[in-house]
Amino acid sequence: MQSFLDSLIANGWFAGVPVDVVYAGGMLVFGLIVLLGFILNVAGVTTFIERRVWARMQSRVGPNRVGPQGILQWLADGVKLVMKEDVIPTHADQRLFRAAPYLVIMGFVASFVVVPFADRLVIAEMNIGLLYITTVTSLVAVGILMAGWASNNKWSLIGGIRAAAQIVSYEIPAGLALMPIVLMTGSMNMQDIIRQQSWAPWDWFIFANPFAFVAFFMFFTAALAEGNRTPFDLPEAESELVSGFVTEYSGVRYLVFFMVEWGNLYVIGAILTTCFLGGWNIPPVTDNAVLQTVLQFVTFFVKSYFWAIVAMWIRATLPRVRVDQLMAICWKYLVPVAFLNMFLAAIWVALFPYGNRAMSVLMTLGGAFILVTFFRRVAFHLRRSRTREHGQFSLNPIV
Amino acid sequence: MGLSGFEVEIQRENTGLETEEMTLNMGPQHPSTHGVLRFVIKADGEVMRSTVADVGYLHRSIEKISEKVGFHGFMPYTDRVDYVAAMFCNQGWGMVCEKIAGIEVPKRGEYCRIIAAELNRLSSHLLSVGTMVLDIGAITPFFHAFREREKINDLLEELCGARLTYNYMRIGGVAWDLPPGFVDRVTEFLNYFEPCIDEFHDLVTGNVIWINRLANVAAVPPAQAINYNLVGPNLRASGVKYDVRRDEPYSVYPELEFEVPIGSGQVGTIGDCFDRYIVRMEELKESIRILRQCFLQIPEGPVIAKVPRKFKPPAGDGYVRVESARGDMGWYCVTDGSEFPYRVHVRTGSFSAMSIIDAISPGLMLADLVAVIASLDIVAPEVDR
Numbered sequence: 128m129q130s131f132l133d134s135l136i137a138n139g140w141f142a143g144v145p146v147d148v149v150y151a152g153g154m155l156v157f158g159l160i161v162l163l164g165f166i167l168n169v170a171g172v173t174t175f176i177e178r179r180v181w182a183r184m185q186s187r188v189g190p191n192r193v194g195p196q197g198i199l200q201w202l203a204d205g206v207k208l209v210m211k212e213d214v215i216p217t218h219a220d221q222r223l224f225r226a227a228p229y230l231v232i233m234g235f236v237a238s239f240v241v242v243p244f245a246d247r248l249v250i251a252e253m254n255i256g257l258l259y260i261t262t263v264t265s266l267v268a269v270g271i272l273m274a275g276w277a278s279n280n281k282w283s284l285i286g287g288i289r290a291a292a293q294i295v296s297y298e299i300p301a302g303l304a305l306m307p308i309v310l311m312t313g314s315m316n317m318q319d320i321i322r323q324q325s326w327a328p329w330d331w332f333i334f335a336n337p338f339a340f341v342a343f344f345m346f347f348t349a350a351l352a353e354g355n356r357t358p359f360d361l362p363e364a365e366s367e368l369v370s371g372f373v374t375e376y377s378g379v380r381y382l383v384f385f386m387v388e389w390g391n392l393y394v395i396g397a398i399l400t401t402c403f404l405g406g407w408n409i410p411p412v413t414d415n416a417v418l419q420t421v422l423q424f425v426t427f428f429v430k431s432y433f434w435a436i437v438a439m440w441i442r443a444t445l446p447r448v449r450v451d452q453l454m455a456i457c458w459k460y461l462v463p464v465a466f467l468n469m470f471l472a473a474i475w476v477a478l479f480p481y482g483n484r485a486m487s488v489l490m491t492l493g494g495a496f497i498l499v500t501f502f503r504r505v506a507f508h509l510r511r512s513r514t515r516e517h518g519q520f521s522l523n524p525i526v
Numbered sequence: 527m528g529l530s531g532f533e534v535e536i537q538r539e540n541t542g543l544e545t546e547e548m549t550l551n552m553g554p555q556h557p558s559t560h561g562v563l564r565f566v567i568k569a570d571g572e573v574m575r576s577t578v579a580d581v582g583y584l585h586r587s588i589e590k591i592s593e594k595v596g597f598h599g600f601m602p603y604t605d606r607v608d609y610v611a612a613m614f615c616n617q618g619w620g621m622v623c624e625k626i627a628g629i630e631v632p633k634r635g636e637y638c639r640i641i642a643a644e645l646n647r648l649s650s651h652l653l654s655v656g657t658m659v660l661d662i663g664a665i666t667p668f669f670h671a672f673r674e675r676e677k678i679n680d681l682l683e684e685l686c687g688a689r690l691t692y693n694y695m696r697i698g699g700v701a702w703d704l705p706p707g708f709v710d711r712v713t714e715f716l717n718y719f720e721p722c723i724d725e726f727h728d729l730v731t732g733n734v735i736w737i738n739r740l741a742n743v744a745a746v747p748p749a750q751a752i753n754y755n756l757v758g759p760n761l762r763a764s765g766v767k768y769d770v771r772r773d774e775p776y777s778v779y780p781e782l783e784f785e786v787p788i789g790s791g792q793v794g795t796i797g798d799c800f801d802r803y804i805v806r807m808e809e810l811k812e813s814i815r816i817l818r819q820c821f822l823q824i825p826e827g828p829v830i831a832k833v834p835r836k837f838k839p840p841a842g843d844g845y846v847r848v849e850s851a852r853g854d855m856g857w858y859c860v861t862d863g864s865e866f867p868y869r870v871h872v873r874t875g876s877f878s879a880m881s882i883i884d885a886i887s888p889g890l891m892l893a894d895l896v897a898v899i900a901s902l903d904i905v906a907p908e909v910d911r
Contacts (some may be wrong), residue, residue: 185669281550285572285892357663358735366558366661367893446735447663449893450572 170390171201177439184443213378223277227270228383234266235387242397245407245423256317261302268294278375286371290362296457297352303465304346307472308402321406333403334490338472343403354391357442396431554583558661558896561906577887579880585910592870597837605691608908613646614850616695618857621846623697627839635699636778637824644813649678650851651806658900667730699830709821741794744886744898755878758853763789763805764797770849782819784812799901876908
């Protein structure tokens with residue numbers, strides 16, 4: 128982004144304007160483009176995709192009426208929610224109640240400042256990118272706590288308190304799980320981390336050493352908990368707390384909460400892709416800068432979105448843990464393991480400052496083996512259930 | 527894993543930190559109360575101190591209605607006593623009238639009743655475990671359970687024209703014989719359904735989160751279960767081997783072979799939520815077994831005895847017990863020799879299950895209460911009638 132603005136300035140655009148102002152303006156414009164053109168759409172489409180993915184898993188059809196195969200369902204839902212009356216309970220704390228969704232969405236959208244899309248496509252290349260992203264996502268906890276408190280509803284309050292406790296706790300293992308990467312790269316800049324990897328899986332940090340591999344899964348678990356996803360969706364546990372902290376919300380404010388929840392899936396995937404899965408790196412196939420950027424964007428998006436789909440899969444599969452079990456998982460297992468993992472990773476980095484090629488190749492093979500075994504198992508179960516579904520009792524999920 | 531709610535409570539008392547108790551209203555409209563139930567919870571944070579069940583939101587005076595509509599006319603109303611397992615209510619009402627009037631049901635009629643009732647038990651238990659999984663937070667198994675339940679509903683619709691409130695039985699037998707080909711279709715369904723139970727086990731039972739949520743939660747020891755008058759699967763989960771079908775047999779159950787599964791505390795304590803779940807899963811298999819035997823043994827003949835349209839049983843009273851999907855369901859009827867019952871009373875399993883919640887819930891967490899309600903399989907209309 129900065130290089131693009133530099134080239135514009137060099138070509139005589141913005142003559143007489145201070146450089147800082149040009150940078151700030153450029154970031155604002157690009158940020159707005161990202162917000163309207165990317166975040167809103169991704170969050171919206173994710174709601175649709177999640178519903179369809181669930182439907183497939185639950186032998187139902189899912190939304191299929193609005194547009195071809197229901198692809199426009201999210202627009203219809205959005206319009207419906209926007210047109211709905213925005214009810215604020217009489218005894219709610221008016222100001223906090225109104226402000227809470229904005230805090231939540233601020234924390235979420237602000238994380239996109241450092242989330243890269245391609246080599247040249249990023250709003251701001253910050254040298255504290257990872258630290259920044261773990262920091263701004265904490266704003267979500269404040270917003271949710273405010274929403275829970277201001278609703279003046281006991282279920283909302285419990286949901287808000289649960290959310291605050293949960294997000295604050297799980298930030299620790301999530302942050303610690305990213306530390307091995309920082310140790311390995313010596314940088315917190317998201318673009319730098321990506322540039323030190325390559326398109327090939329054996330250059331990805333997930334396979335660089337066993338500790339990064341462990342950190343990958345720990346971060347995914349902790350991030351699911353931070354994003355209030357099943358099996359850690361206690362703040363809005365619909366069977367216990369009605370709807371948790373969103374119980375009293377309606378209309379646009381409700382929409383905002385859910386946009387954040389679904390958009391967050393992409394952010395989790397983006398961090399995973401950046402730190403562990405090679406980011407936007409593509410094989411050297413073309414010299415055309417535009418084509419390169421497009422390919423990088425697509426690569427990054429597909430890798431990130433894959434983890435959103437995995438999160439949907441998990442949500443459709445697992446039950447919910449209890450609140451004391453949730454805390455036990457965090458403080459008794461994740462945090463100590465994360466510390467130990469970071470310590471061992473530091474030793475590894477001290478032993479092999481430039482990585483160990485034999486280990487990464489070995490781990491890549493191991494990873495491939497795990498994946499193949501996993502999908503063979505899935506295929507086996509699919510075959511078994513399909514043969515039985517035949518005949519009178521078959522049910523076609525696509526209608 | 528972790529401190530149980532009770533330990534948290536003790537810890538708090540030892541540290542001397544006083545916190546204010548919060549009164550929570552769970553219901554009458556709440557997603558996991560399965561109907562209009564209300565619990566007044568005194569909670570200290572997430573830990574419950576007391577849970578008082580408030581019943582009566584779904585009271586429809588069904589027992590009083592019987593005194594105005596007569597014996598035959600009351601049959602459709604019995605469906606509404608427990609609309610998840612309506613066949614058993616039908617059967618209970620039929621049996622109590624037959625007992626007072628001394629009517630003998632033809633053999634084929636009895637078998638038709640058992641086939642319908644056991645199919646209904648399958649669908650009721652599927653609803654029970656399905657919603658239980660949903661309450662614990664997993665979404666998919668619920669749909670799997672309901673997918674099979676739909677097929678049972680289709681079969682029952684074929685049998686009696688209704689999917690939920692069947693009104694299939696009559697005083698003296700059943701309304702219609704099995705439709706042609708029904709036995710084959712049910713057998714085909716059972717062949718399909720049996721592996722589905724294993725699939726459900728694969729999907730749910732072994733799950734670590736599932737076991738952690740249910741094991742050792744709200745364990746009811748056998749003595750307490752008897753004292754609080756738990757019945758049916760809830761009682762058997764506590765290790766008491768009592769089943770009306772086996773111990774006070776009615777209809778043609780003596781001619782059928784089946785096991786009575788009891789809870790063994792295989793992952794925790796005897797009588798915990800997991801046992802109540804697993805007993806229902808085992809009963810699904812036993813019901814399938816009963817159905818298969820019925821199809822082999824069902825004789826030819828009439829399905830309904832001759833009962834006058836103007837049914838006037840002699841003055842007297844009668845009490846019958848039916849093993850409903852939710853356990854021992856008692857039907858008591860007093861007659862005065864007229865066309866209308868003098869008084870009818872229904873004793874249901876859910877009502878007594880409501881009373882034990884207050885006894886077992888202190889010290890549990892809010893999320894556990896949901897598991898307890900679901901595992902006790904409380905159906906709101908059955909509580910209030």
